[in-house]
Amino acid sequence: MNREDFPMFKQDIIYLDNGATTFKPSVVIDKIVDYYSNYSANAHRGDYSISYKVDVEYENARRKIAKFINANLDEVVFTSGATESINIIVDGFFDNLVEPGDEIILSKSEHASNVLPWFRLANKKGARIVYAPLDTHLHITLEGIKSVITPKTKIISLAEITNVVGDLRPIKEICELAHANDIFVVVDGAQSVPHKKTDVKISDVDFLVFSGHKMCGPTGIGVLYGKKELLESVNPLILGGGMNESFDSEQEIFLKELPQRLEAGTPNIAGAIGFGAAIDYLEKIGMDYIAIYEQKLKAYLVERLMQLEHITIINEESDSGIVAFNVEDIFSQDVAYYLNKYNVCVRAGNHCAKILKSITGVKNTIRVSLYFYNTYEEIDSLIELLTDKDKIIKEMI
Amino acid sequence: MNPELKREIMIDNYSNPFHKETKDEEDYIKENGNNVSCIDDVNLYVKIEEDIIVDAYFDGEACAISTSSTSIMLKNIIGKNITQVKNYITNFQNMIYEKDYDKNILGDAIVYDEIYKQESRKTCATLPYTAILKIIDKK
Numbered sequence: 001m002n003r004e005d006f007p008m009f010k011q012d013i014i015y016l017d018n019g020a021t022t023f024k025p026s027v028v029i030d031k032i033v034d035y036y037s038n039y040s041a042n043a044h045r046g047d048y049s050i051s052y053k054v055d056v057e058y059e060n061a062r063r064k065i066a067k068f069i070n071a072n073l074d075e076v077v078f079t080s081g082a083t084e085s086i087n088i089i090v091d092g093f094f095d096n097l098v099e100p101g102d103e104i105i106l107s108k109s110e111h112a113s114n115v116l117p118w119f120r121l122a123n124k125k126g127a128r129i130v131y132a133p134l135d136t137h138l139h140i141t142l143e144g145i146k147s148v149i150t151p152k153t154k155i156i157s158l159a160e161i162t163n164v165v166g167d168l169r170p171i172k173e174i175c176e177l178a179h180a181n182d183i184f185v186v187v188d189g190a191q192s193v194p195h196k197k198t199d200v201k202i203s204d205v206d207f208l209v210f211s212g213h214k215m216c217g218p219t220g221i222g223v224l225y226g227k228k229e230l231l232e233s234v235n236p237l238i239l240g241g242g243m244n245e246s247f248d249s250e251q252e253i254f255l256k257e258l259p260q261r262l263e264a265g266t267p268n269i270a271g272a273i274g275f276g277a278a279i280d281y282l283e284k285i286g287m288d289y290i291a292i293y294e295q296k297l298k299a300y301l302v303e304r305l306m307q308l309e310h311i312t313i314i315n316e317e318s319d320s321g322i323v324a325f326n327v328e329d330i331f332s333q334d335v336a337y338y339l340n341k342y343n344v345c346v347r348a349g350n351h352c353a354k355i356l357k358s359i360t361g362v363k364n365t366i367r368v369s370l371y372f373y374n375t376y377e378e379i380d381s382l383i384e385l386l387t388d389k390d391k392i393i394k395e396m397i
Numbered sequence: 398m399n400p401e402l403k404r405e406i407m408i409d410n411y412s413n414p415f416h417k418e419t420k421d422e423e424d425y426i427k428e429n430g431n432n433v434s435c436i437d438d439v440n441l442y443v444k445i446e447e448d449i450i451v452d453a454y455f456d457g458e459a460c461a462i463s464t465s466s467t468s469i470m471l472k473n474i475i476g477k478n479i480t481q482v483k484n485y486i487t488n489f490q491n492m493i494y495e496k497d498y499d500k501n502i503l504g505d506a507i508v509y510d511e512i513y514k515q516e517s518r519k520t521c522a523t524l525p526y527t528a529i530l531k532i533i534d535k536k
Contacts, residue, residue: 331458331459331460331461331464332436333435333436333437333460334460334461337460337518348436349435349436350436363458364436364458393408394404396461397404397407397408397461397462397465
């Protein structure tokens with residue numbers, strides 16, 4: 001559905017790598033072109049009309065995003081993406097809080113961006129990384145989280161939906177449990193915010209990070225959401241223009257209010273405005289509708305894949321549009337190369353979840369990740385291409 | 398060589414690779430081969446005595462092109478001296494990068510003579526060659 005909105009679909013292409021990034025609808029592209037063509041000034045310099053318009057559009061985008069996740073306006077900080085957002089809170093907030101012996105709960109199916117910043121912090125502070133157990137479907141459960149909480153637990157940082165297993169974590173319940181034990185909860189929403197309704201007040205997360213490009217927006221723009229009282233304590237890692245109120249020759253610096261304090265330098269104006277347009281676009285389709293459609297499409301994909309004897313699905317119980325599988329005896333990348341010959345784009349590899357293999361024993365997989373613009377016909381084409389194993393072997397090189 | 402025969406040689410070296418084994422031997426120089434743009438991950442182990450490559454084997458996980466290319470390379474270099482191996486590598490690389498080369502010394506490795514048509518797979522074919530060069534440099 002909505003395929004006519006996307007210029008990329010003028011090409012004969014089946015795009016099934018939406019976990020990596022998504023296509024952009026014309027309304028987003030046009031919005032960016034409009035900024036560069038018609039009011040290409042800097043932000044926060046409202047002395048003339050076109051600059052004033054930049055401020056209005058930039059802050060409008062923030063307003064749309066805040067509403068989209070039910071946050072307050074000053075709780076939404078623009079960043080370059082989910083990765084930068086996590087790094088900002090790890091180094092700018094938790095660096096001041098974590099003490100030797102503290103425990104940080106992660107899982108072994110997290111993306112590198114929700115692992116490596118924590119590793120560095122733990123190494124620096126003498127804190128300990130604790131992995132929440134995964135059940136037989138590789139899912140995180142509330143019970144599993146409960147089993148690893150100790151008096152030393154300070155932080156739980158999890159993806160709401162993981163990028164390989166695709167399981168949906170019970171974030172609201174995890175937050176309840178965590179907050180009852182004075183534990184902070186950080187949520188990586190890169191794979192969930194684009195696909196389902198998000199409400200930070202209902203879930204009560206402390207921090208939420210996500211990226212624009214995985215939800216029809218431009219690359220290089222993302223969001224750090226934090227509860228106001230917590231964001232107030234985030235130490236700005238980057239200093240410069242746009243984030244200070246004043247400074248003097250005595251080296252005294254007075255910082256701006258949130259969120260500008262955390263957005264030093266000329267921001268990614270086109271990115272933010274384009275992201276705002278993407279939010280409008282998604283709202284028009286409806287996040288609940290997107291979630292239901294993707295569920296049905298995924299169920300169909302799994303059902304069809306299971307009919308093929310030479311295919312093993314790693315995560316048939318996934319709660320999202322992410323399905324990881326392997327073709328018997330064929331290296332995942334060779335399958336991806338083969339599919340590419342038919343203009344089918346899938347991802348092969350470990351998908352940045354490099355410690356997951358220690359549990360599954362499977363290092364690399366083919367990953368199909370769906371979005372609302374994918375169709376049943378595309379799944380049929382994929383299945384047809386995967387039906388004959390000999391054909392794959394014959395044509396993979 | 399016709400495309401069908403080339404494909405057969407590649408698949409044969411992929412399905413039954415030469416000296417692909419996991420073992421822990423002393424006196425072998427180890428080098429990892431990997432590409433930034435893909436998930437190939439091959440370890441090469443080479444034993445050099447005096448000036449001769451007396452033995453070599455590999456392990457790891459890689460695509461059909463990388464695996465078959467490693468298999469064919471090992472068949473071609475064992476028993477050769479460093480000068481011969483360097484000459485062989487130069488010729489192979491010249492073939493991949495569309496320069497003049499002597500196909501007579503490449504053996505089965507000429508099955509990759511048209512790989513330049515698939516830009517993204519050049520790095521697959523050259524992966525073991527990059528690794529063996531590092532080993533020779535270490536020596």
